[in-house]
Amino acid sequence: MIYSERLRVFLHAMEQPDEYFDSLRAQAQEAGIPIIRKEMERFLQVLLELKKPDRILEVGTATGYSALWMASVTPKQVKITTIEKDALRAGKARRAFERSEWGGRISLLEADAADALAALPDQAYDFIFMDAAKAQYIAFLPQVLRVLCPGGVLVSDNVLQDGVILEPHTALAHRDRTIHTRMREYLRALKKDERLITSIVPIGDGAAVTMLLH
Numbered sequence: 001m002i003y004s005e006r007l008r009v010f011l012h013a014m015e016q017p018d019e020y021f022d023s024l025r026a027q028a029q030e031a032g033i034p035i036i037r038k039e040m041e042r043f044l045q046v047l048l049e050l051k052k053p054d055r056i057l058e059v060g061t062a063t064g065y066s067a068l069w070m071a072s073v074t075p076k077q078v079k080i081t082t083i084e085k086d087a088l089r090a091g092k093a094r095r096a097f098e099r100s101e102w103g104g105r106i107s108l109l110e111a112d113a114a115d116a117l118a119a120l121p122d123q124a125y126d127f128i129f130m131d132a133a134k135a136q137y138i139a140f141l142p143q144v145l146r147v148l149c150p151g152g153v154l155v156s157d158n159v160l161q162d163g164v165i166l167e168p169h170t171a172l173a174h175r176d177r178t179i180h181t182r183m184r185e186y187l188r189a190l191k192k193d194e195r196l197i198t199s200i201v202p203i204g205d206g207a208a209v210t211m212l213l214h
Contacts, residue, residue, distance in 0.1 A: 021069065024096065028063045033089060035065040036131065037204035040157060044129070045073045047209065051153050053127035057120075058082040059113050059140060060132030064093030064106075070129070071102035080106045081125070083116045083132070117143035125149065130156040138186040145195075148212050156190075159183060160206025 028035045036044070048056075048070060054077065058067050061084030071080055084090040090110040097103035109116045113132050117140060124147045130137060137156060148154060190198040190210050198210040 021065070021072075024063065024065050024068070028065060031063070031092075033063050033092075035062055036069070036157060039204040040066075040207065041069055043201070043203050043207065044070060044155065047153065047155060048074055048127065051127055053125075053153075054078060055125045055127070056080045057125040057128045057147065059117070059128065059130045059144065060084065061093045061108060062089055062131070064096040064108075066129065066131060067093070067106050068096065068100055068102055071100075071105050076105070078105065081109060081120075082106060083109045083111065083113050085110070085112045113140055114143070117147065120147045122146055123149040123152075126152040128152065128154045130154060131158070134158055135182045138182050138189060141186065141189060145193075145212060150212055150214050152212050154208075154210040154212070156186070156208040156210070158205040159187060159200060159208045160202070 025035065044066070053074070056070055056074070056078060058070070058080065059082075061067060061082040064082070067080050067082045071078070082093070084093060087110065090108060094108055097106050097108065113136065120143075126149050128144055128148055130140070130144065132140065137159075144154060187198075187200065187208060190196055190208055195213050196210050197213065198208055201207045201209060
């Protein structure tokens, strides 16, 4: 939706092949587990380079691909905590971390995100990547903002939902209406909160980039 297929192929062709990450991506695709789109990789890298965080939190581990990607493009002192409630996915991620040169910098919390977030200390992270169940973003937001330090950055992936978010509620199939409503509520919350500055970027499936001012 965001990019035509021709432009997507063009952008991918400009990337240097990476045997390790290409293999992880292929494994995830074969297993039918969604991971970050290629366009998001460099976007995340740019944001991480600009912010230079020390402590990163990821909500939604999946196979561990994005946690490993963030670890690979940040300095050795950067620590990453990632949350995944699905036992099968958490197991895949844990094995990927153990086999990786960056695994020692990544801590996996196998728990429901709401419970894991509630147990984390205030202002513990200066960069948060939200990539969990999209309909739950709005439920996670209060705790996410609590654990984000002032000046910290929150990146929320897949906020445009392949264009579903742009359609009138009445035009959607019943199965799409809940996520449509909740994602719109989430984006309104990011935009209307006076503590936050948010830009919605049409890259990949849409990303909301938010800074917590105070």
